[in-house]
Amino acid sequence: MSTDCLAVILAAGDGKRMKSDLPKVLHPIAGLPMVAHVIRSAKLAGISHTAVVVGEKSELVGECARRANEMSTIHIQNERLGTAHAVLAARELMSSNFNEVLILYGDVPLITPNTINRARKSVAQGSDLSVLGFETCKPFGYGRMVMQGGKLTSIIEHKNASEKEKKITYCNSGIMIFKFPYILDILEEIKKNNSQKEYYLTDAVEVGINMGLRVHALDVDEEEILGVNDRVQLAHAEQRWQFRRRRELLMSGVSMSAPDTVVLSHDTVVYPDVTIEPNVIFGENVLVMSGAKIRAFSYLEGARVGSNAVIGPYARLRSDTRIDEGVRVGCFVETKTTYVGPYAKINHLSYVGDSEIGSRTNVGAGTITCNYDGYSKYKTVIGEDVFIGSNTSLVAPLKVGSRSNTGAGSIIYKDVSEDTLAIERNDQINKEGYAKFLRNRNKAKKFRS
Numbered sequence: 101m102s103t104d105c106l107a108v109i110l111a112a113g114d115g116k117r118m119k120s121d122l123p124k125v126l127h128p129i130a131g132l133p134m135v136a137h138v139i140r141s142a143k144l145a146g147i148s149h150t151a152v153v154v155g156e157k158s159e160l161v162g163e164c165a166r167r168a169n170e171m172s173t174i175h176i177q178n179e180r181l182g183t184a185h186a187v188l189a190a191r192e193l194m195s196s197n198f199n200e201v202l203i204l205y206g207d208v209p210l211i212t213p214n215t216i217n218r219a220r221k222s223v224a225q226g227s228d229l230s231v232l233g234f235e236t237c238k239p240f241g242y243g244r245m246v247m248q249g250g251k252l253t254s255i256i257e258h259k260n261a262s263e264k265e266k267k268i269t270y271c272n273s274g275i276m277i278f279k280f281p282y283i284l285d286i287l288e289e290i291k292k293n294n295s296q297k298e299y300y301l302t303d304a305v306e307v308g309i310n311m312g313l314r315v316h317a318l319d320v321d322e323e324e325i326l327g328v329n330d331r332v333q334l335a336h337a338e339q340r341w342q343f344r345r346r347r348e349l350l351m352s353g354v355s356m357s358a359p360d361t362v363v364l365s366h367d368t369v370v371y372p373d374v375t376i377e378p379n380v381i382f383g384e385n386v387l388v389m390s391g392a393k394i395r396a397f398s399y400l401e402g403a404r405v406g407s408n409a410v411i412g413p414y415a416r417l418r419s420d421t422r423i424d425e426g427v428r429v430g431c432f433v434e435t436k437t438t439y440v441g442p443y444a445k446i447n448h449l450s451y452v453g454d455s456e457i458g459s460r461t462n463v464g465a466g467t468i469t470c471n472y473d474g475y476s477k478y479k480t481v482i483g484e485d486v487f488i489g490s491n492t493s494l495v496a497p498l499k500v501g502s503r504s505n506t507g508a509g510s511i512i513y514k515d516v517s518e519d520t521l522a523i524e525r526n527d528q529i530n531k532e533g534y535a536k537f538l539r540n541r542n543k544a545k546k547f548r549s
C-alpha cells in the first residue's frame with residue numbers, strides 16, 4: 101500500500117484584483133512565486149507529486165511548478181464550476197499510487213510543512229477526511245465549521261449561512277486531506293445543490309459523514325492560511341513571511357539589531373554567529389558564513405560571504421561574487437563575478453568585476469576594473485599581497501603578479517609581473533607663484549564689466 105500523498109493545488113482563479121498581466125500565483129513573496137512556496141512546503145512535508153489546477157493553459161505557471169518540483173503537473177479547469185469541480189481536473193492522477201490527496205491553494209502561500217505533516221498524520225491515524233479550520237475575529241466571507249459535540253458535522257458557506265451560523269468564528273481554511281479512494285466517491289456525490297450553482301468542496305464533510313467515513317477538524321493558525329487576492333494582501337503576506345524567516349534566523353543564532361529592516365530572500369542562508377546590521381537587503385542566492393558581519397545598507401545578491409568577512413556599510417555584492425574568509429569590503433564598493441581571497445581588502449569606492457583577487461591584497465580607494473568594452477567582458481587577475489594604489493584603473497584583460505604595487509592614479513593596461521612597481525603617470529610640474537597670478541587675473545576679468 102502506498103504511503104505517498106498527492107497534493108492538488110487550486111489556482112484557477114483569474115486574479116483580476118491583482119491588476120496584472122502575470123498570473124496571480126506567480127507573484128512573488130521573498131522572490132519566489134506564491135505557487136512555488138506552496139509546492140515547496142508540500143515537498144518538505146514529503147509529498148512527491150503536486151498537481152496544479154489552472155484556469156487556462158499557462159506555460160509560465162507550468163515552468164514555475166516544475167522548477168519547484170519536477171514531479172509537478174498542470175491541469176486545466178475549463179469552466180469555473182466550484183472548488184470540488186476544480187479538484188476533479190486532476191482526477192487522472194488519483195490512483196492507488198497515493199494513500200491520500202491533499203488540497204492546497206496557489207494563493208495561500210504561507211502554509212508550513214509542519215501543518216501539512218499534521219494533516220497527513222491525521223490520515224495515518226485513521227481519518228478519512230480532515231479539514232483545517234481556524235479561529236478568527238473576522239469570519240466574514242469564510243465557510244463556517246459547524247461542530248457538534250467536538251465533531252465537525254458540516255461546513256456552511258457564508259452566503260448560505262443563517263444569522264446564527266454567521267456567529268460561528270471557527271472557519272474553513274479550504275485546506276483538506278482525503279484518504280484515497282474515498283475522495284473519488286465523495287467528489288462524485290457532491291452536487292450543485294446550492295444557490296450559487298457551484299460544486300462546493302465544503303459539501304465533502306456532509307457527504308463523507310453520510311457515507312459513514314471518519315471526518316475530522318484540525319486547527320491551523322490564521323496566519324498560515326492567509327490568502328492573497330490583491331497587492332495589499334500580497335504585501336501583507338510578504339511581511340508575514342519576512343517576520344517568520346527573520347525569527348527563524350534569530351533563533352538559529354544570527355544577530356540582527358533591527359530585524360524589521362532586514363529583507364531576506366526565499367533562499368537566503370545565514371550561518372550562526374553572523375551579525376546583520378539594519379537596512380540590509382538580500383536578493384536571491386546569498387550564503388553568509390559564521391562570524392561574518394553584514395553592515396548597514398548593504399545589498400547582496402548571488403554572493404557567498406566567507407567566515408569573519410566584514411561587508412559594508414553600503415556595499416553592493418552582485419551575482420557570482422565569492423568572498424573568502426576575513427575579507428573586508430567597505431563603503432560604496434560594488435563587486436560582480438569576482439573572487440576575493442582570504443583577508444584581502446577593498447575598503448572604499450570601487451568597482452571590481454570579472455576579477456580574481458589574491459590573499460591579503462589591498463585594493464585602494466577608487467579602484468575600477470575596466471572589464472567591458474561595450475561588447476565583451478574581460479578578466480582581471482591580481483595575485484597575493486598586491487597593493488593596488490588609490491584611483492587605479494585596471495584595464496582588462498590584465499594580470500598583476502603577486503607582491504606588486506601600482507602607483508596611485510595609474511591606468512594599468514599592461515600585465516605586471518611579480519614584485520614589480522607599475523606606475524603610469526605624467527610628470528608633475530610645480531609653477532611657483534602661478535596660482536596667485538591666476539587668481540588676480542580671473543578676479544580682474546570678473547569685475548571689469
Ligand code: UD1
Pocket residue numbers: 110111112113114153177179180181182183185186205206207241242243244255257271272273274299300301302327
Ligand atoms: C472557499 C471555501 C470556504 C473557505 C474559503 C477559505 C468552498 C466552497 N468554500 O471559499 O469555505 O472558508 O475558501 O478561503 O470551497 N477555485 C478554482 N476553481 C473553481 C473555484 C475556485 O480553482 O472553480 C480556486 C480559486 O482560485 C481559489 C480557491 O479555489 O484559489 C477558493 O475559491 P474561492 O471561490 O475563492 O472560494 P471562497 O469563496 O473563498
Ligand code: CA
Pocket residue numbers: 509510511524525526
Ligand atoms: Ca594618469
